[in-house]
Amino acid sequence: MRKILVVGAGQSGLQIALGLQSNGYEVTLMSNRTADEIRSGRVMSTQCMFHTALQHERDLQLNFWESQAPKIEGLGVSVAAPGSWSEGPAARAIDWLGRFDGFAQSVDQRVKMAGWMETFAQRGGQLVIHGAAVGDLDYFSRTYDLVLVSAGKGELVQMFGRDAERSPYSEPQRALAVSYVHGLGPRPEHPDTEGVRCNLVPGVGELFVMPTLTTSGRADILFWEGIPGGPLDVFNGVKDPAEHLSLTLGLMERYVPWEYARATKAELTDAGGVLSGRYAPTVRNPVGRLPGGGLVLGVADVVVANDPITGQGSNSASKCAAAYLSSILEHGDKEFDETWMRATFDRYWDTAQHVTKWTNAMLAPPPEHILNLIGAAGQLQPVADRFANGFNDPADFENYFYDPEKTAAYLAEVAGA
Incomplete structure (x- = not known):
C-alpha cells in the first residue's frame, strides 16, 4: 500500500486525499484547523464551480450539497x-x-471543507491537525512515498520558486x-x-x-x-x-x-x-526541494495562483486534483521522482495555462475588439452564451477572444447566421 501525505485541506488537498483513499491508498492529511474551526471561522473564498469541476466531484461521489445549493x-x-x-x-x-x-454551483468552503474533512476521518483516513513547517516535511518525506503541498499560503509556498516567464505581474492587480x-x-x-x-x-x-x-x-x-x-x-x-x-x-x-x-x-x-x-497572480516551479534533499510536489494555487477576477480558483483546484489523482493512480508502484512530478504538473498546466492567459488578459484594460465582443453579446445571444461557457472551458477563448481578426470573423459569422 502506497503512503501519501497531503498538506493542506482545501478544495484540491481534500479532493485528492478522498480520491486516493477510495482507491485504497494510505493517506495522511494535515490541516492547521479542525472541521469545527473551519465551519465556525471566516469565509475563505468566492467559489463558483462550473460544470467540469462539479463533474470531478460527482465522479468521486463528493457532491454532497448538490441538491441544496442554488443551481x-x-x-x-x-x-x-x-x-x-x-x-x-x-x-x-x-x-x-x-x-x-x-x-x-457555489458551496461556502466552510461547509464543504469541514464536511469533506469529517468524511475523510470517518472513512479511516489519518487526519493530523497541525500547521506544517518545512522542517516537518523534511522529516515526513522520509516516511512517505509522496508528499503533496496544497497549503497555498505561508512558509511552505516559499519552497516553490516564482516562474517569471509565466508570471507577468509582480504586484497585486x-x-x-x-x-x-x-x-x-x-x-x-x-x-x-x-x-x-x-x-x-x-x-x-x-x-x-x-x-x-x-x-x-x-x-x-x-x-x-x-x-x-x-x-x-x-x-x-x-x-x-x-x-x-x-x-x-x-x-x-x-x-x-x-x-x-x-x-x-x-x-x-x-x-x-x-x-x-490582495495578492499578485503567480505561477511557481512545481517541485520543492527540502533541506534534507527530499522533493515535494505543489498543488493548485501553490503553483498556479490566478486573480479571482475570472472565478477560476476552485475550478482550477478541482481540475488540478483530478489531473494529479489520475497521474498517481496510473503510476502504480513506481517511484515518484522529479521527472514524474514535472510531468504531472505539465498535465495540469495543459488546462491551467488557458486560465492564466485569460485571467491576466481580463486584469488589463480591455482592447477595442473585446469591448466590441462584449457589446455584441447584448444583441447576439450565441455570443453571450459562448462567453458564459468559457468560464467552464477557458481554452475556447483561444478561438475568438485574443486576436482582433478572429473576434471580427466570429462576430460576422454569428451576425450573418
Missing part, C-alpha cells in the same frame, strides 16, 4: 458607462445574460473585498434565473454577485475587485464586519446602482462572512 444557470455581464458616476449613480451601457450548457449576505432580491430582468453577475466599471474595478449555499442556508456573495489605489481600494484595515458591508453597499450605490437596488435589505450571514486582501 446557477447563467452568467450576466453589465458594463457601467464610463464616467457616468461623476455626477451621480452610474448608468449601464451594456447588460446581458449568457446561458450555461451545464449549471454551476486588484484589492479584494467579499461579503456573504442574506436578503438580496432577484434581478428584475431575469427574476426566475439564478445567475452570476459580472459588473464591470471601467478604470475602477468589478463587482461580482453570485448565489451560494452557506452555513445558514441560501445566500449571495458580493465581491468587489478594485484597481489598487482607486475608489474601491478602501477595505484595508477595516476590522468591523458591519463597516465592511456598509462600505460595500455604498460603493454599489454609486458604481452599480442596478445591483444596489436589490441589496437594500442585505445583511451579513454571520460575523465571519467578510474577507479582504
Whole structure:
C-alpha cells in the first residue's frame, strides 16, 4: 500500500486525499484547523464551480450539497458607462445574460471543507491537525512515498520558486473585498434565473454577485475587485464586519446602482462572512526541494495562483486534483521522482495555462475588439452564451477572444447566421 501525505485541506488537498483513499491508498492529511474551526471561522473564498469541476466531484461521489445549493444557470455581464458616476449613480451601457450548457454551483468552503474533512476521518483516513513547517516535511518525506503541498499560503509556498516567464505581474492587480449576505432580491430582468453577475466599471474595478449555499442556508456573495489605489481600494484595515458591508453597499450605490437596488435589505450571514486582501497572480516551479534533499510536489494555487477576477480558483483546484489523482493512480508502484512530478504538473498546466492567459488578459484594460465582443453579446445571444461557457472551458477563448481578426470573423459569422 502506497503512503501519501497531503498538506493542506482545501478544495484540491481534500479532493485528492478522498480520491486516493477510495482507491485504497494510505493517506495522511494535515490541516492547521479542525472541521469545527473551519465551519465556525471566516469565509475563505468566492467559489463558483462550473460544470467540469462539479463533474470531478460527482465522479468521486463528493457532491454532497448538490441538491441544496442554488443551481446557477447563467452568467450576466453589465458594463457601467464610463464616467457616468461623476455626477451621480452610474448608468449601464451594456447588460446581458449568457446561458450555461451545464449549471454551476457555489458551496461556502466552510461547509464543504469541514464536511469533506469529517468524511475523510470517518472513512479511516489519518487526519493530523497541525500547521506544517518545512522542517516537518523534511522529516515526513522520509516516511512517505509522496508528499503533496496544497497549503497555498505561508512558509511552505516559499519552497516553490516564482516562474517569471509565466508570471507577468509582480504586484497585486486588484484589492479584494467579499461579503456573504442574506436578503438580496432577484434581478428584475431575469427574476426566475439564478445567475452570476459580472459588473464591470471601467478604470475602477468589478463587482461580482453570485448565489451560494452557506452555513445558514441560501445566500449571495458580493465581491468587489478594485484597481489598487482607486475608489474601491478602501477595505484595508477595516476590522468591523458591519463597516465592511456598509462600505460595500455604498460603493454599489454609486458604481452599480442596478445591483444596489436589490441589496437594500442585505445583511451579513454571520460575523465571519467578510474577507479582504490582495495578492499578485503567480505561477511557481512545481517541485520543492527540502533541506534534507527530499522533493515535494505543489498543488493548485501553490503553483498556479490566478486573480479571482475570472472565478477560476476552485475550478482550477478541482481540475488540478483530478489531473494529479489520475497521474498517481496510473503510476502504480513506481517511484515518484522529479521527472514524474514535472510531468504531472505539465498535465495540469495543459488546462491551467488557458486560465492564466485569460485571467491576466481580463486584469488589463480591455482592447477595442473585446469591448466590441462584449457589446455584441447584448444583441447576439450565441455570443453571450459562448462567453458564459468559457468560464467552464477557458481554452475556447483561444478561438475568438485574443486576436482582433478572429473576434471580427466570429462576430460576422454569428451576425450573418
